[in-house]
Amino acid sequence: MHTALTIAGSDSCGGAGIQADIKTMTVNGVYAMSAITALTAQNTTGVTGIMEVTPEFLKKQLDAVITDICPDAVKIGMVSSGELIHVIAETIRQYQLKNVVVDTVMVATSGARLISEEAIGILKQELLPLADVITPNIPEAEVLSGRKINSEEDMMSAAEWIQKHYQCNVLLKGGHQVNTANDLLADADGMHWFKGRRIDNPNTHGTGCTLSSAIAANLAKGMTMQAAVEGAKDYISGALAAMLDLGKGSGPMNHAYVIDEISQK
Ligand SMILES: Nc1ncnc2c1ncn2[C@@H]1O[C@H](COP(=O)(O)OP(=O)(O)OP(=O)(O)O)[C@@H](O)[C@H]1O
Ligand SMILES: Cc1ncc(CO)c(N)n1
Secondary structure: OOEEEEEEEEEOOOOOHHHHHHHHHHHOOOEEEEEEEEEEEEEOOEEEEEEEOOHHHHHHHHHHHHHHOOOOEEEEOOOOOHHHHHHHHHHHHHHOOOOEEEOOOOEOOOOOEOOOHHHHHHHHHHHHHHOOEEOOOHHHHHHHHOOOOOOHHHHHHHHHHHHHHHOOEEEEOOOOOOOOOOEEEEEOOEEEEEOOOOOOOOOOOOHHHHHHHHHHHHHHOOOOHHHHHHHHHHHHHHHHHOOOOOOOOOOOOOOOHHHHHHHHO
């Protein structure tokens, strides 16, 4: 069986973070493992607390997992401090981990800040160049590129700039557009659009975590980058279109929709 490791924060309400990652990887047919960077006290309306693990304890989790079951792919999500980012970068190099997907998590859907200002510099310097693909949303791509993004043309020039500057493939997500949900991949072959129908669903908690984990799962199974992104885009569209409505804020998605579809046939 193919395996994937998520290095991310725990979301107590189960819609984002480690919990979303494990659900996504499992439904996409790979064995999921985790190394937790922080606990968050969180629900669909917001984040009420963050408790980081120490760099030493993150390293212990990573060594324990990787020396036993070396993952076919790695997804990195919320990492709030520079020291934790440094441990992850060192570990990727030490074990020569492959199929590394970095979701450049900065702010939760509910508005809470999930990374310190100082850590963004270390993320850019140490982690992005080790990634096979990074998956910024539009506000994150603005921070990484220092450019404003107001159109699909702006998405193309920002993605190209980020790809060249950090030497990694970039999937610039279009979930923050108004009428569309088109994502753009900049890789060695050029630019590729993954067009998505915009689904009228306010419950988007964890969409970014889910998309990046589905890409990691697909890469773990040996798919090419473009096929992995295409499959992940189909997965997120299906999970959003299932219209789960839980909680008082921006609720989570339904990962069991594929299973529901099969059982209804
Ligand atoms: N309303 C929508 N309809 C269809 N697809 C959507 C919608 N909202 C987001 N997506 C898709 O979900 C994926 C995640 O994109 P998004 O830009 O929302 O990421 P994000 O902001 O990092 O997510 P998060 O809410 O977890 O922080 C992308 O493939 C995007 O196109
Ligand atoms: C733990 C965690 N990671 C990532 C996000 C971004 O959606 C979140 N809200 N919580």
